[in-house]
Every structure is written in C-alpha cells, then in structure tokens.
Amino acid sequence: MDKDDPNCPIRMQVIPSSKEQVNEFGMDDYLVYKENRDTDEVRPDSIARQYHDRIAFTVIETCGIYCRHCFRKEVIVDQDLKLRFDIQEGLDWIAEHPEIRDVLITGGDPLLLSDDKLGDLIAKLRAIPHVQMIRFGSRLPIVLPQRITEGLKKALGGFHRVPIWINTQCNHPKEITEETAKAVYELMTCGINVGNQAVLLKGINDDVPTFRELHQKLLTVRIKPYYVFYCEPAPGIDHFRTSVEKGAELIRDALRGHTTGLAQPMYVLATKIGKIPLMPDYYIVDKNEKEYTLRNYKGETTKIPNIPE
Ligand SMILES: *Cc1c(COP(=O)(O)O)cnc(C)c1O
Numbered sequence: 001m002d003k004d005d006p007n008c009p010i011r012m013q014v015i016p017s018s019k020e021q022v023n024e025f026g027m028d029d030y031l032v033y034k035e036n037r038d039t040d041e042v043r044p045d046s047i048a049r050q051y052h053d054r055i056a057f058t059v060i061e062t063c064g065i066y067c068r069h070c071f072r073k074e075v076i077v078d079q080d081l082k083l084r085f086d087i088q089e090g091l092d093w094i095a096e097h098p099e100i101r102d103v104l105i106t107g108g109d110p111l112l113l114s115d116d117k118l119g120d121l122i123a124k125l126r127a128i129p130h131v132q133m134i135r136f137g138s139r140l141p142i143v144l145p146q147r148i149t150e151g152l153k154k155a156l157g158g159f160h161r162v163p164i165w166i167n168t169q170c171n172h173p174k175e176i177t178e179e180t181a182k183a184v185y186e187l188m189t190c191g192i193n194v195g196n197q198a199v200l201l202k203g204i205n206d207d208v209p210t211f212r213e214l215h216q217k218l219l220t221v222r223i224k225p226y227y228v229f230y231c232e233p234a235p236g237i238d239h240f241r242t243s244v245e246k247g248a249e250l251i252r253d254a255l256r257g258h259t260t261g262l263a264q265p266m267y268v269l270a271t272k273i274g275k276i277p278l279m280p281d282y283y284i285v286d287k288n289e290k291e292y293t294l295r296n297y298k299g300e301t302t303k304i305p306n307i308p309e
C-alpha cells in the first residue's frame, strides 16, 4: 500500500477508519442471520449451510490480512461473536450427511493452516465417499503469495478423484503482482483451479476503468473471475457499500462486449437464502410473436425470429 496516499485502494481495505463507527444500516448478529445458525437443524459452529448439496466449513479464524470490509468481521476482525471451530467435529458432520458433495473450506484463511494440517484435512475429506469436490476460499495468493511453497503444493497437489478449486479475493488491479502470477502458476501446475471473488467496494473498484482493469488483469495471471459480491449489510461497513444495481451496471459498461467473456464474473447478492445473481437487464428490448429485439453493449439492436416451442 502507499503510505502517503490515504486513498490508496489497498490501504483503504486494511487501515481502520472512524467511518466504521457510523453503523446505520449494518445488521447486528449479521452472521447468525446470514449463515442460518439460528435454525432447527443442529450443526457444528464450523458448518454454515444455505444449500442442499454444499456447505461452507470454517476451519480457522486467522487471516493473512484483515479486511475492513469483511462480512465476517464479528468473528474474524472484532471477535465479538464467540464460535467454536473444531475441524474434527465438522468432518464428522460432513461424513454423516451423504447429500454434501461439495465442501467449501473457509475461515479466516484456511491456507494459513500448516502443510501437515492441510494434508490431513484434505486426506480425511477425500476419504468420504460422497465428497466430490473441495474448494478453498483464500486471500493468500493475493496478499501472501509466498505461502504457495513446495510443501503446500505437496499437501494440495496431484491427480485425484476429488479435485481442488481455490477462489481468492482480489478487489483492485494494484493487488496483482509478479509474486501472485508465480503463485497461481504453481497452484495450477499441481492441478488446482484458481478463481476470484471480488467485493464491490465504493471508492475502490466501483468505477468503469478500475473494474475493467481488475478483471482483465486477473486473466493475465491466469485467475478466472468467478463472482463479484455486493458489499453485505454487515455492521460497520456502510461506507463501502454501493447501490445494489451498481455491479450489474459495471458489468454492462465495463465488461460485456468491451472485453472477453472470460473476464466476466457473475454479480451476486449473498443472502441467507443463497447467492442471487443480478444481471444487467437490457438485452431483450422487445418480444412479439414474430421476433425478439436484442440490444448489444453499444446500444445497437438486432432481431432474431421467435421460433415457437
Ligand atoms: C457461498 C456459499 C456457498 C458456495 O456457493 P457457490 O455458489 O456454489 O459458490 C456454499 N455455502 C454457503 C453457506 C455459502 O455462503
């Protein structure tokens, strides 16, 4: 980060601000609400569930960097909310639930576990017959790429029935370095797919040039944009929040048609009933019995026949 520039996009993500005290819209106990912890289904603290076939599995509360916009701030940054994250308890729960085919390991930052602990965790998950894929959410390829060591590659890598996907979090092109490019390449050479989940942050990445550069630059270091998240109504982060429509507008104005479709993430609102995608809704301008009128990114229109089903 730039130590002389208070508006440095990296600095704004990590240096506390007095604006965090102005909490007009953030919900108290946000995580309990968002992660459906207050339901009849009894689950360990480490398991957050919104879907039938997959869960988020929290294995650590430590991060490589502490983000001021974190929606899990109550657990990770402020530590007001006391939850017990016991890895074995979570593994036992997954083993007892045959409908869980996809395990998203999160935190904190799970790649901060030691190589041995990670190797052990992955071996135990892969031994569960109904687990078909393992995912990690980790900022380390961006904020601590030096963590991608030979030892880590040994713990994660190799051809296996159960593949590993890593989604990192990069919010601004300035965060993408040569070290990140190397780390991503190292992960890919051992069979790991790398994607990005950005958070839409006011004053950091919510303008057209930055949003476009971020997604183009991710592809130059082999990271596939997966999601862009609306900044959630967690406590103390009002000042980072844009309008709900902003992400869809940015996809329309910065990405779709302006650059390759590979650069386009899905813009989603993460809610307690799952992630809800929001697309810019200008493509179908008109529809009648004979034809559809479609609009492209430049505002040009074309027609295709409406073929009866
Ligand atoms: C985000 C999330 C998932 C994964 O969602 P995908 O759309 O499959 O990436 C799973 N469980 C919970 C609780 C989540 O928040």
Ligand code: SF4
Binding pocket: 062, 063, 064, 065, 066, 067, 069, 070, 071, 072, 073, 076, 077, 107, 108, 109, 139
């Ligand atoms: S790395 Fe993730 S969990 Fe940790 S503070 Fe940042 S957003 Fe929150």
